[in-house]
């Protein structure tokens with residue numbers, strides 16, 4: 001069946017650059033980031049030689065997305081240790097660079113714990129730095145493995161909920177390889193459906209104001225040859241009304257103990273639409289995104305970002321050489337306009353059909369299973 005809204009899939013002419021990688025050039029170790037503020041127009045790598053550079057990259061979303069923030073935070077601790085910076089200070093700066101994604105503080109804590117354990121045994125700084133790096137690499141591997149497990153579990157859930165085997169999925173923000181050590185979270189499920197021949201359409205919310213969907217999910221969908229269609233966030237409602245959405249797949253930045261889900265702003269309205277139209281609303285996130293110490297949605301700190309991101313249009317450099325850099329955009333609202341710009345919103349558990357993690361699937365809407373996931377998260381994140 002042809003659809004007049006079909007995007008032009010592309011299989012991509014070469015693998016995407018890694019979202020982040022550790023390098024050890026002669027003048028000292030560095031963390032290399034694929035600068036996501038420059039995509040899709042340019043694939044530019046940022047070389048971070050110190051923690052302030054990495055903190056800036058996190059705050060400007062050059063590196064972004066909950067799971068990869070945890071990995072970057074862990075490598076940041078290793079970078080500080082390897083270069084002889086104050087590791088405790090570096091961990092404090094990294095862990096607080098963005099408040100909502102629980103994974104960031106978790107990744108920092110993982111590497112810092114490995115570093116401290118070696119120091120406490122009386123070993124030298126070099127050994128402690130190596131321990132921090134080994135922990136960052138381990139977290140990187142675990143995330144890649146978790147991504148594959150979530151993709152399999154998520155596809156099995158779609159097949160169970162949506163008999164008929166050809167799914168029209170709506171997704172919000174970006175949850176692919178750019179946020180992960182592997183293929184991502186929610187996007188990894190859509191990719192698995194595509195590879196299994198069971199993705200009829202991926203509806204991609206543009207995700208104002210920073211356009212993670214239009215810039216990054218469309219980029220990843222095109223590179224993977226998915227049939228995708230971009231839409232303004234405002235158009236999602238009419239898709240539901242037309243019966244063109246079979247399920248919503250989104251990621252998460254923090255899931256509270258009661259099953260409330262903090263995710264990119266615009267997720268909550270999608271949950272309300274999904275509920276009204278009897279469409280499954282599925283959250284895909286590693287178990288480490290579940291925070292047992294945050295009791296409910298009201299307890300989640302939602303990052304408030306600069307109003308300039310709303311009153312200006314910022315976009316990656318344009319093919320023609322015109323450059324509109326992040327934060328130096330084209331003014332669209334009258335100068336002096338104040339803007340409300342929360343980076344996330346919170347969806348209550350009663351609107352969440354299922355949470356898919358690498359260790360299992362639970363259904364907050366029926367009250368089942370979130371306690372077990374909290375226990376699993378505690379096991380993983382406290383150890």
Ligand SMILES: CSC[C@H]1O[C@H](OP(=O)(O)O)[C@H](O)[C@@H]1O
Nearest residue numbers: 064065066173185251252263264
């Ligand atoms: C699965 S993590 C991706 C998650 O992170 C995004 O936020 P940001 O782009 O601000 O880092 C968004 O909430 C995604 O769902």
